[in-house]
Amino acid sequence: xxxxxxxxxxxxxxxxxxxxxxxxxxxxxxxxxxxxxxxxxxxxxxxxxxxxxxxxxxxxxxxxxxxxxxxxxxxxxxxxxxxxxxxxxxxxxxxxxxxxxxxxxxxxxxxxxxxxxxxxxxxxxxxxxxxxxxxxxxxxxxxxxxxxxxxxxxxxxxxxxxxxxxxxxxxxxxxxxxxxxxxxxxxxxxxxxxxxxxxxxxxxxxxxxxxxx
Amino acid sequence: xxxxxxxxxxxxxxxxxxxxxxxxxxxxxxxxxxxxxxxxxxxxxxxxxxxxxxxxxxxxxxxxxxxxxxxxxxxxxxxxxxxxxxxxxxxxxxxxxxxxxxxxxxxxxxxxxxxxxxxxxxxxxxxxxxxxxxxxxxxxxxxxxxxxxxxxxxxxxxxxxxxxxxxxxxxxxxxxxxxxxxxxxxxxxxxxxxxxxxxxxxxxxxxxxxxxxxxxxxxxxxxxxxxxxxxxxxxxxxxxxxxxxxxxxxxxxxxxxxxxxxxxxxxxxxxxxxxxxxxxxxxxxxxxxxxxxxxxxxxxxxxxxxxxxxxxxxxxxxxxxxxxxxxxxxxxxxxxxxxxxxxxxxxxxxxxxxxxxxxxxxxxxxxxxxxxxxxxxxxxxxxxxxxxxxxxxxxxxxxxxxxxxxxxxxxxxxxxxxxxxxxxxxxxxxxxxxxxxxxxxxxxxxxxxxxxxxxxxxxxxxxxxxxxxxxxxxxxxxxxxxxxxxxxxxxxxxxxxxxxxxxxxxxxxxxxxxxxxxxxxxxxxxxxxxxxxxxxxxxxx
Numbered sequence: 001x002x003x004x005x006x007x008x009x010x011x012x013x014x015x016x017x018x019x020x021x022x023x024x025x026x027x028x029x030x031x032x033x034x035x036x037x038x039x040x041x042x043x044x045x046x047x048x049x050x051x052x053x054x055x056x057x058x059x060x061x062x063x064x065x066x067x068x069x070x071x072x073x074x075x076x077x078x079x080x081x082x083x084x085x086x087x088x089x090x091x092x093x094x095x096x097x098x099x100x101x102x103x104x105x106x107x108x109x110x111x112x113x114x115x116x117x118x119x120x121x122x123x124x125x126x127x128x129x130x131x132x133x134x135x136x137x138x139x140x141x142x143x144x145x146x147x148x149x150x151x152x153x154x155x156x157x158x159x160x161x162x163x164x165x166x167x168x169x170x171x172x173x174x175x176x177x178x179x180x181x182x183x184x185x186x187x188x189x190x191x192x193x194x195x196x197x198x199x200x201x202x203x204x205x206x207x208x209x210x211x212x213x
Numbered sequence: 214x215x216x217x218x219x220x221x222x223x224x225x226x227x228x229x230x231x232x233x234x235x236x237x238x239x240x241x242x243x244x245x246x247x248x249x250x251x252x253x254x255x256x257x258x259x260x261x262x263x264x265x266x267x268x269x270x271x272x273x274x275x276x277x278x279x280x281x282x283x284x285x286x287x288x289x290x291x292x293x294x295x296x297x298x299x300x301x302x303x304x305x306x307x308x309x310x311x312x313x314x315x316x317x318x319x320x321x322x323x324x325x326x327x328x329x330x331x332x333x334x335x336x337x338x339x340x341x342x343x344x345x346x347x348x349x350x351x352x353x354x355x356x357x358x359x360x361x362x363x364x365x366x367x368x369x370x371x372x373x374x375x376x377x378x379x380x381x382x383x384x385x386x387x388x389x390x391x392x393x394x395x396x397x398x399x400x401x402x403x404x405x406x407x408x409x410x411x412x413x414x415x416x417x418x419x420x421x422x423x424x425x426x427x428x429x430x431x432x433x434x435x436x437x438x439x440x441x442x443x444x445x446x447x448x449x450x451x452x453x454x455x456x457x458x459x460x461x462x463x464x465x466x467x468x469x470x471x472x473x474x475x476x477x478x479x480x481x482x483x484x485x486x487x488x489x490x491x492x493x494x495x496x497x498x499x500x501x502x503x504x505x506x507x508x509x510x511x512x513x514x515x516x517x518x519x520x521x522x523x524x525x526x527x528x529x530x531x532x533x534x535x536x537x538x539x540x541x542x543x544x545x546x547x548x549x550x551x552x553x554x555x556x557x558x559x560x561x562x563x564x565x566x567x568x569x570x571x572x573x574x575x576x577x578x579x580x581x582x583x584x585x586x587x588x589x590x591x592x593x594x595x596x597x598x599x600x601x602x603x604x605x606x607x608x609x610x611x612x613x614x615x616x617x618x619x620x621x622x623x624x625x626x627x628x629x630x631x632x633x634x635x636x637x638x639x640x641x642x643x644x645x646x647x648x649x650x651x652x653x654x655x656x657x658x659x660x661x662x663x664x665x666x667x668x669x670x671x672x673x674x675x676x677x678x679x680x681x682x683x684x685x686x687x688x689x690x691x692x693x694x695x696x697x698x699x700x701x702x703x704x705x706x707x708x709x710x711x712x713x714x715x716x717x718x719x720x721x722x723x724x725x726x727x728x729x730x731x732x733x734x735x736x737x738x739x740x741x742x743x744x745x746x747x748x749x750x751x752x753x754x
Contacts, residue, residue, distance in 0.1 A: 023224070024224075024225065024226070025226055026225060026226035030226075032226020033226060035226070041226060047239070050239070050240075051239040054240045054243050055239065055243070057243040058242040058246040058247075059246075061243060061250050062246050065250050065253055065254075079279045079345070081278065177253070188242070188246075195239075
């Protein structure tokens, strides 16, 4: 309770996350329900760090098969070709479109990885009660939240291609198992970003016991 | 009521006691994700087949990720990388083989790049026109796995584990035989050529053939192989001979084999046994002589029409053949002679001779053969070029007896020894005619003419004298003769000439006597006893 930004907890208030009504919690441990909308009040989201960790770990696990396994299986009359995200980017680079390759590489490989790293960084700093760069971390969080959905671009492309290229005997494209994992990575990181309670960033200056349980 | 916010009147939240969970359910998500990922990884690892490297001299049409490894047209793996060897001379292909086909990747498995091959004996790899080239695999027999292979340049002819045997043929050159060329036995396709290479010294060619199972037993230690390629037209002293196997072999070449039926001791040949590949059936099936005696003949006439292989006969029976026809420079005489090398086969010679036991004994030793040959030469046997076929003008070498030839001693120190020759019949005739003409030339026709003239003049004088002196005398003689004849006529031939009269009476006497004799003979026939008893008295009559 030293210096630091005044928060709802320090002031003894809680705002309903659903309708935004500012209420006085019943007590710190059981804040009760919102009198207006009936939503559950939480001073800080329940188990947020644990949940976010779990989701990040799940996403990290999925990230490996997502990159190792083919996202797209192209079968032509003569051959069956399996493309992973990286091989797709390499292929694009080989055919001269290095900028496209760069986009794919950034959007599909680096951004999910960066998101995972950013979330992990946020969690670790929160757990360590870091008081440094609180604003920057909040900005980072917003960035993660914003950028998350764009990673689904890859999945959309695969979906479109699969739907469009079905010239049965000549050529057909099927989604690979990798795309499923890739989608899981994106979805899991998005959920993880949602699950993470950004208010925690500002709690670090306050007493540790009050943050979560 | 809500216009003024009274901080004191903020409602208190109700307490809903709740049991707290120590661990969030959310952990199920990473656990499930981990399980799925691990499951997939494990499955991948378990289904992972071996990765092999194959070194090819050339890897035409082999592409990473696009070229498959196939066994019996079934994909069993995929090429992962294609790169050059460290010294840039070869192509190193790494391929991932499916787990299910792991058992095929053994020590003696063989790999090659399959591409379309169109030969007249068959079209292979036509599928690769559509699917691209692939790497073929021939199963080995070993059980031990191996991961590094040297690829073949050409597909092995037998990719299945076909029963049969491999034999090796030695040939001077490849002729029109190639890998896959058919092998014929009695014009039945029973196998094929599976490969060839040069002998170590590069002087001969070893052709590997594979004879399919039921037929390999017809290959015996005495089997003869010959090239059944194309059309074999031979024009020899015996006429024109055209020999072919089949239309296919005419176009793509082939090898045929046969076992001479007369040979007795036949046992199936061992696998990898070596045979000689003959140029044609005739040479292949010819009896192969164990004893060959070479000789050389120097004919002083044209050798046009004498070819290698032309028969050498003794009194019309074949006893050998011509092995070389050429010229030789005689340093002593500073002249170039036509030279004919021949081989005589004593065994073949003996085959024509009846009651030859003693001779055979003699023919067995070299000195004996020399003595025998010298004896023949002494008796007037000479070699002569003869025309075997007037149409083709082919010549052959004939040994025959000639009278009045000078004695010749064979010089056995030279090899091959030289045998004396006789100018050919035609040549002989020519010299004889020349001889006759020369002789006619020598006749003193002019002198003969002069003599003749004198003779005729004398004859003329004689005839005139006869006319003058002899003819008048002859006339008087003839007149006298006419007179004699007239008088004779009157005595003998006239109607009442006395000589005729007497003659008639004499003849009547003779008739009567004949009648009496006739009566006596008649009587004696009836009464033969009359000869003994005499004539009896006849009562009646």
